[in-house]
Amino acid sequence: MEGDLEGRVALVTGVSRRIGIGFAIARDLLAAGARVLVHSWAPHDAEQPWGADPAGTDGVLAALGGIGPRLAHVAADFADPEAPARVVAHAVETFGALDVLVANHARSSIQDLTEVTAAELDLCWAVNARASVLLAQAYAAQHDDSRPGGRIILFTSGQHLAPMSRELPYAISKGAVQQVTLSLADALADRGITVNAVNPGPVDTGWADPELTRSVARALPAGRWGAPDDVARLVRWLASDDSAWITGQTINSEGGFRRWVM
Template sequence: MTGNLSGRVAVVTGSSRGIGRAVAVRLAERGAAVVVSYLKNDGPAGEVVEQIEAGGGKAIAVRADLSVPANVTHLFDRAEHEFGSIDIVVANAADAIVKPLVDCTEGDFDHLFAANVKSVFFTLKEAALRMRDGGRIVVTSTGGTKMFFTETSLYLGSKGAIEQFVRVLSRELGPRGITVNALSPGFTDTDLLPARDREVAADMSPFGRIGTPGDIADVAAFLASPDARWITGQNIGAGGGVF
């Protein structure tokens, strides 16, 4: 599949670290020009761009708070200005709050649904308005929506919402040949997975380990490729057999 994204333009949100970073790098390795969208981490975002350029690829970094619709518009404006029409959008940016439901405040609710739901909704809206026919949209959800965990009501509730966006939008964009899918990682080696849970998480997989960002990036790159033309409206699990 190396090089099968040549000539395509990708926007990857939340791509200064973790899974988003791995996805941005993988898409670039396969030929796409990549817009690295981030919220706070100027240094790491710049490192992603440097890594892509060192490998012969094209990339820019754009800082944007995607819970503000005007910033989403700005992000897509920059992408089109630098590289032209957009073919691939990976909506990966997210935050997490872990606490019992009874301890969650209105501020917690507003913050997480702005970060995980509002931001994705307006990213999808902009993608639908701008991307070329035959494009690919991938939304990062979580395998947690298929499991039972305590202290994750706000996080899993927000991810459940975006899974429904995927199902509906896949129908709306199907006539244009645009696929829309959710990608649900399992336990993955990022800062969102506490050290105390890693051994138990590894034991839950038949492979005896937790996932790497590269494991998830390979699945995302497939969903972003021409080979995934017959997959849409799906929630693709990438959890190493955990769920």
């Protein structure tokens, strides 16, 4: 598929760690010929158990080939309601257009019903759901419909398939993304812009402890977790002309995940 996105411009959010899904997506889109603006917010990773990338943002960008004619970077905190529009505007100012939006970013949160707070509910909603819709709004406002390949690719999780009672703020906010996908697709269908959501299932990005890693692996027919590259290949296809007939869908790319085995 190399070269199938030649001339296209993509924005990929949540590209802050070399082991992450966003990094793999950006690398694949670059390999396919796209020009890519990557977004990051390293302070979120720094406050999580897995931590920020030890090479820092500069190391992440260097691993993608370095800033240049086909790669640019912007840092932004999507808790700020003005940030999504600024990030989209940066992509257009840098590359002259924006064809593909990949809203891969996420705020992680571990709070069950006894622990959940209004502040964390609001923050997860703002970053995960509100920012995704505002990114789509800003994308649609600037999109040149005479250009081919208008694509919005959102990211949800598995809460529409099984409960996630230990991660209520995260599950609720990601559930909202899954629910809004069809409505956004309908809003943009007449303009030739497709909107789909990806549920990547369990992906090994270094966040799980050894016990959970073993438990989940037993529930996957391949005996392994998903890899960021598994997700990136799907996103690259959704960004390509080959996916033009697919819109309004949530694609569960989980490798046959059998939750009841855990």
